[in-house]
Amino acid sequence: MGHNLSPRERVLNQLMGKPVDRPPCYNGMGNVTTAGIDQLGYRFAELHEDAAKMAAAAATSYKLFGYECAVVPFDFCVEAEALGCTMNTYEDVNHLLYPTIKEKAIHGQPDPAAIAIPEDLVKRGRVPVVAEAIRLLKADIGAEVAIGSYLLGPITLLGQMMDLDKLFRLCFKEPDLVNSILDKLTQVTVTLARHYREAGVDYVCIREMGATTDVLSPKIFRKVIMPHLHKIFAAIDYPAILHICGGTNTVVDQMAGAGASAIAVEKKNDVVKTRETIGSEPLVFGNLDTYDLLVNKKPEDVQQAVLESLDSGVDAVWSGCDIWPTASIENLKAMVDTVRQYGAEKWRRQRG
């Protein structure tokens, strides 16, 4: 490595299998902070529908604590909204809440034939807002840091569109029906991944958080989740990471075989065991606790957790899920600084 890598080079080189000087410190989920939003004089609820505010807020994590990426959006409703669901941004609530779907698009027994993916999907809902925010971010800090976005995996998206308890029963009782719907939703993930790429993202994180083994069995994972993930990663021609939260040790071999550039896990995944299962080759990102550690604990605790994470065998220090916005800047700086200072030395891959 003839010159100092920029954060962007570090992130992308690693995702593309090229050598890097140390593990990067970034994520593919929400990482905007209350400190960043306050500094701009914004409220969290007003960021979701305004591309300029979204981009400005997303850039603060790099500017305030040296995070090596910028990620939009900040919620999980973009795709479901584009497919006809209604979002609640909790405009009137004083404390910070992530938007949720208040009106589902599918009622009763879902009919695959009745689910149509709109031709003009990329013009629907807030897809244009996110795409514009990506363009603005790219122009602002895109030369230095990696610009990322995330999309829901098909089963998580279907969970936004219909009642979850019904969906879970169907996964068990009528897997073929569920699969035929997920087949269609796979197109949504792929179409938006391509659209965001055109807008300028460097990488995309596919979040299949509805597929955690806290909820569904490894058998259903194989039958109902994996076929669609395979298709998605085969169809995306730029770095794409698979993230699943919750306990994932029993499906991590399947995750590693999905065709993603890397897999990302949370603290419930025992990375040492993961390495025993999938070996040293696949890139594994993770697995910092996003609330109890980053919000409640002190910088020295964060440093220790980062070192433990590296020692367990992660290749990039990621938060296990969206960073809770009230995390202190001191803690987040401690996270980034620890990776900078000790990353090369503690990186298991480098140590052989």
Add this chain to the structure above:
Amino acid sequence: MVTNSAEQEVLNELRDGVINYDEDSVREAAKKALDLNIAAKQAIFDGLIPGMVEVGRLYEEQEYFVPEILMGADALYAGLDILKPHIEDEDMSIKGTVIMGVVQGDVHDIGKNIVKMMFSVAGFEVHDLGRDVPLEKFVEEQLRTDSEMLCLSAMMTTTMVGMQEIIKKVKDKNPQCKIMIGGAPVSEDLAEKWGADGFAKDADNALKEAIKMIESLRHL
């Protein structure tokens, strides 16, 4: 209660029907129980509930997952629909009042619904506030009903933090109210830090906590 072998067989059928999430066989066994003059309460507590306890155990062992729990609950409800109208009046006394709901920002209510089912079966009066419930609503309802217990659920890290404010407000105004919190991201440490009386880590533990409460009630 003395049980003869025919009765025991029916109780086993109720139990196994729940474990195998077989609604039809539970319905059949429930009718048989009534034909054999087994007390409805006994059929529920010695048949259906042990079945659900086993479902909880299988979930803990990672043999079962959420779909199996939901279908086990469906089977339990199928039996309850038949047995409940036959419960003797003196068995219907209300054990206590519970308010439960999923905190605002969170629309995941499966865990809460399972806990609710167990409390209802145990004879609690349950005020279910549903999901995505504003913080003030919990406080208002607790004060209005003077419930003995308040159960809060959150399935996402992003929403659980609202719990601490609810706990504080309720405890300030009514320190006797017992508060149990649960949901995937919640930990025992957080429960203690936020001043909750009880904690259930996830659907599995919520189920076990609820079962423990039911079982202790049976000895009252």
